[in-house]
Amino acid sequence: MDTFPKCSLCQQQFTLKGPAPYLLPCLHAVCETCVTSAAGGVISCSTCQRGVNLTDTRLQKDAVRQEEIFHLTVKHRPTELLCTNEDDGNQAVCWCQDCEEFLCEYCQNMHSSFKLTKNHVLQNFGDMGPTVSNIPSYCSIHKHHPLYLFDKSCKKLICARCRIEDHADHEVVDLDVVADIVTKQLDHHKNELSKLQARQQSHMQSLGSKFTDKTHTILKKSIGHTFQSLRSQLDQREKELLIDLESQTKETKATLHAQLTTCEEEWKTCTGALDYIAKVFLYASKSDIVELESYVGDLTRTYLETAAPQTHVVPTAVFNTNSLSTLKSTISVFGAILPREVDEESVKDKDTQTEDDFMADLEMKHKMDLTELKTKIASDEKHIETLKTLTDKLNVEIRSLKSRIEEKETTEKSASNTIGDVYIDVTGVARECGVHLLKSEVVDRSMVLKCIHLKYDKDRVNLDYVHINTEGDLVNRKSDTRPAGKGRLKKYHGTCSTAPLPRAGCPQYWETVNRVSLEEPLTGSNLILEVGVCREEQRDVSHHIGRQPSSCCMQVVRCPTHGGICRRTWKEGKYVLCLPDTLPNTAGASHTLHYGVVYDDARKKIVFIDVKENKVISKLDNVDSSQPLWPMFGVYMPSLGNVSMTLAVGSDINMTEEKKAMIVGALS
Incomplete structure (x- = not known):
C-alpha cells in the first residue's frame, strides 16, 4: 500500500519482517539490502540526490520508521500478524505493550488470567495508536544492564557498569534529562522549519501569474480604447505593441514559473523534514531522540542557511499614453509597455488633467527639483572644499619636492653617487603622502599603491x-x-x-x-x-x-x-x-x-x-x-x-x- 514508506534506492516498500530501514543524513531511509550491496561503498539518495560515503558515515537503524511500519502493519495488514507468545501459528488479535508480544485469542485469555501478567495493557488492533515503548534499551557490552545514562563527554548512552568501569571521570546525566533537552531542540527545529515552510508557501502564492494576467487584461483594454480614436493611423503600431505585450507577459510568466518550481522543490524538502520530525515525536523513544539530534540539527541548519530569500516583487506594467495631444506628429513611436517601477503618473496624458491639476503637479515637480538641486549644491560645495584642501596640500608637497630635487641636483654635480640618495628622499616623501611603489624595479601605474x-x-x-x-x-x-x-x-x-x-x-x-x-x-x-x-x-x-x-x-x-x-x-x-x-x-x-x-x-x-x-x-x-x-x-x-x-x-x-x-x- 502507498502508506508504507519505501527504500530511497530500490523503491521497495518496507515490511515488518523484511530488511530493516537505515537512516540517511538527509532523513530519508534505505533498506539493509541496499546498504550491504552498495557499489563502492557509496549510496546516492534517489529522493534528494544526496550522496553518502559509507566509509566515512556510519548509518544507524531508523527506529522511527520501524515503529511506523509496525503500526501501519497493525492498521492495514493485521492478517499478516501471528501470535509470538507460543509461536503456534495462530492469527494474532491484540498486542501486549508491556511484553511487546502479539497474542492470539487463546494467549490473550491466558495472559489476562495469570497473576504476573493480568495487569498488562492489551490493545486490540482496531484500537491501537502510535505509542512510545517504555522498555529500556540494553547495553551492547553488558547485556542485561539498561541504558539509562548519557555521557556528555563521549556523547553516548551508557549503563551503570559502563559508568563505573570506563566512564568514571566523565560528566554523566540521566537519560530523561538529556531526552528533555533534545526534545526541546527538536521542537525548536520544527518551529524554525515551519516558519520557513510558511514563508515558502506565501512566496509560492506570490509567484502565481494571476496578477500578471490581471494586468495583461487591463492593459489590453486600455490599448484598445486609446487606439479607437486614431485607428486609421495606428493599426500597425497597435499590433506591434500587442505583440510586445504578449512577449513580455510570456517572459514574465516563464520567469515566475521557474521561481515557483524552485520554491516548490524547497518546500517539498522542508515538508519531508517536518514529516520525519512529526514521526519522531510519535514513535521515537528517548534514546532514539538523543541519537537523532545530530541528523535533524545538521539538516535544519543546512536548510535554513541555503534557503533562497522569500522576497519577490511581482512584475507588473503600465501602458504609456504620455503626450497624447501631440500623438499624430509622433505616431511612429507612440506607446510602450513599461515595467511597474516607472511612476504611473508620469505615463498619463496631460490632456486628461484639469488646468489646476496640471499646475499643481508642475509646482510640486519644481519644488522637488529645487530641493534636489540644493542638496546637490551642498554636496558639491563640500567636495570642492575637500578638493581645495587636497590641492593646497599637493602644492605644498610639490614645492617641497622641487626644492629637495633642486638641492640634490646641485649636490649631484659634485658627487655622482648621490643619485641613490635623491631617489630615497623622493620615495620617502611619497610614502608620507600615502603612496607606495609595490615593486621597486617596476615603475608604472599598475604597481603604485595608494x-x-x-x-x-x-x-x-x-x-x-x-x-x-x-x-x-x-x-x-x-x-x-x-x-x-x-x-x-x-x-x-x-x-x-x-x-x-x-x-x-x-x-x-x-x-x-x-x-x-x-x-x-x-x-x-x-x-x-x-x-x-x-x-x-x-x-x-x-x-x-x-x-x-x-x-x-x-x-x-x-x-x-x-x-x-x-x-x-x-x-x-x-x-x-x-x-x-x-x-x-x-x-x-x-x-x-x-x-x-x-x-x-x-x-x-x-x-x-x-x-x-x-x-x-x-x-x-x-x-x-x-x-x-x-x-x-x-x-x-x-x-x-x-x-x-x-x-x-x-x-x-x-x-x-x-x-x-x-x-x-x-x-x-
Missing part, C-alpha cells in the same frame, strides 16, 4: 544602533544624543565613507583596527563586524551588505557550521568562503582584529587581508566596477559585547615590504 584618505561619513551614521565616539571610532552602541539632520542610514548598522572610491587605475588600500570583547558566548549566527564595498543605492537596503547583488564584503561572525567565530566573505550576494577561529567564543574574551582592504579597479579585484597574521583572507576577481563603489563599515551585537572600529588611512598605515609582497601576490 593608501587613500577615507573618512567615516558622520552625517550618515545610523544613530539607532551605532555612533562615532570622541576618538573617532565607530562603536556598536546607539547615540545618547540625536542631532537633527536628514539622510542618515536607517537599516544598516554602521556608516559609509564620505565619498565613493575613485577610479584611480591603480590599487587603493585602507585598514580597520577592531577591538572586540564578549560579555557572553555567541549563539546562532551573530554578526560582529563587517567591512566591504557596495553601490550607492545598496547602502541602506539591509543591516549588512553581504547579500546585495553588487557588493563585496568580509564579515566576522559566529558560524553555526564550524561552531566558532569565523571570517566569512561574500561577493555580489553570494557566500564565497568561511575561515574559522578568529577569536575564542567565551565570556570575557577580548581581541584586536586588524584587517586591510585592497581595491584595484583596473584589475577588477578586491582583496581582504589579515594584517596581524600577515596573510590573505580572500581574493575576489571580476568585481563589477562599472558604477562607483562606496566603502562600508558595520559593527553589531550591542547586547552581547563591545565592538569599536578605527579607520587607518593614508600615512597612518605601516606599509612594510612583507605586506607589499603579499599584496603583489594577491593581485597577480
Whole structure:
C-alpha cells in the first residue's frame, strides 16, 4: 500500500519482517539490502540526490520508521500478524505493550488470567495508536544492564557498569534529562522549519501569474480604447505593441514559473523534514531522540542557511499614453509597455488633467527639483572644499619636492653617487603622502599603491544602533544624543565613507583596527563586524551588505557550521568562503582584529587581508566596477559585547615590504 514508506534506492516498500530501514543524513531511509550491496561503498539518495560515503558515515537503524511500519502493519495488514507468545501459528488479535508480544485469542485469555501478567495493557488492533515503548534499551557490552545514562563527554548512552568501569571521570546525566533537552531542540527545529515552510508557501502564492494576467487584461483594454480614436493611423503600431505585450507577459510568466518550481522543490524538502520530525515525536523513544539530534540539527541548519530569500516583487506594467495631444506628429513611436517601477503618473496624458491639476503637479515637480538641486549644491560645495584642501596640500608637497630635487641636483654635480640618495628622499616623501611603489624595479601605474584618505561619513551614521565616539571610532552602541539632520542610514548598522572610491587605475588600500570583547558566548549566527564595498543605492537596503547583488564584503561572525567565530566573505550576494577561529567564543574574551582592504579597479579585484597574521583572507576577481563603489563599515551585537572600529588611512598605515609582497601576490 502507498502508506508504507519505501527504500530511497530500490523503491521497495518496507515490511515488518523484511530488511530493516537505515537512516540517511538527509532523513530519508534505505533498506539493509541496499546498504550491504552498495557499489563502492557509496549510496546516492534517489529522493534528494544526496550522496553518502559509507566509509566515512556510519548509518544507524531508523527506529522511527520501524515503529511506523509496525503500526501501519497493525492498521492495514493485521492478517499478516501471528501470535509470538507460543509461536503456534495462530492469527494474532491484540498486542501486549508491556511484553511487546502479539497474542492470539487463546494467549490473550491466558495472559489476562495469570497473576504476573493480568495487569498488562492489551490493545486490540482496531484500537491501537502510535505509542512510545517504555522498555529500556540494553547495553551492547553488558547485556542485561539498561541504558539509562548519557555521557556528555563521549556523547553516548551508557549503563551503570559502563559508568563505573570506563566512564568514571566523565560528566554523566540521566537519560530523561538529556531526552528533555533534545526534545526541546527538536521542537525548536520544527518551529524554525515551519516558519520557513510558511514563508515558502506565501512566496509560492506570490509567484502565481494571476496578477500578471490581471494586468495583461487591463492593459489590453486600455490599448484598445486609446487606439479607437486614431485607428486609421495606428493599426500597425497597435499590433506591434500587442505583440510586445504578449512577449513580455510570456517572459514574465516563464520567469515566475521557474521561481515557483524552485520554491516548490524547497518546500517539498522542508515538508519531508517536518514529516520525519512529526514521526519522531510519535514513535521515537528517548534514546532514539538523543541519537537523532545530530541528523535533524545538521539538516535544519543546512536548510535554513541555503534557503533562497522569500522576497519577490511581482512584475507588473503600465501602458504609456504620455503626450497624447501631440500623438499624430509622433505616431511612429507612440506607446510602450513599461515595467511597474516607472511612476504611473508620469505615463498619463496631460490632456486628461484639469488646468489646476496640471499646475499643481508642475509646482510640486519644481519644488522637488529645487530641493534636489540644493542638496546637490551642498554636496558639491563640500567636495570642492575637500578638493581645495587636497590641492593646497599637493602644492605644498610639490614645492617641497622641487626644492629637495633642486638641492640634490646641485649636490649631484659634485658627487655622482648621490643619485641613490635623491631617489630615497623622493620615495620617502611619497610614502608620507600615502603612496607606495609595490615593486621597486617596476615603475608604472599598475604597481603604485595608494593608501587613500577615507573618512567615516558622520552625517550618515545610523544613530539607532551605532555612533562615532570622541576618538573617532565607530562603536556598536546607539547615540545618547540625536542631532537633527536628514539622510542618515536607517537599516544598516554602521556608516559609509564620505565619498565613493575613485577610479584611480591603480590599487587603493585602507585598514580597520577592531577591538572586540564578549560579555557572553555567541549563539546562532551573530554578526560582529563587517567591512566591504557596495553601490550607492545598496547602502541602506539591509543591516549588512553581504547579500546585495553588487557588493563585496568580509564579515566576522559566529558560524553555526564550524561552531566558532569565523571570517566569512561574500561577493555580489553570494557566500564565497568561511575561515574559522578568529577569536575564542567565551565570556570575557577580548581581541584586536586588524584587517586591510585592497581595491584595484583596473584589475577588477578586491582583496581582504589579515594584517596581524600577515596573510590573505580572500581574493575576489571580476568585481563589477562599472558604477562607483562606496566603502562600508558595520559593527553589531550591542547586547552581547563591545565592538569599536578605527579607520587607518593614508600615512597612518605601516606599509612594510612583507605586506607589499603579499599584496603583489594577491593581485597577480
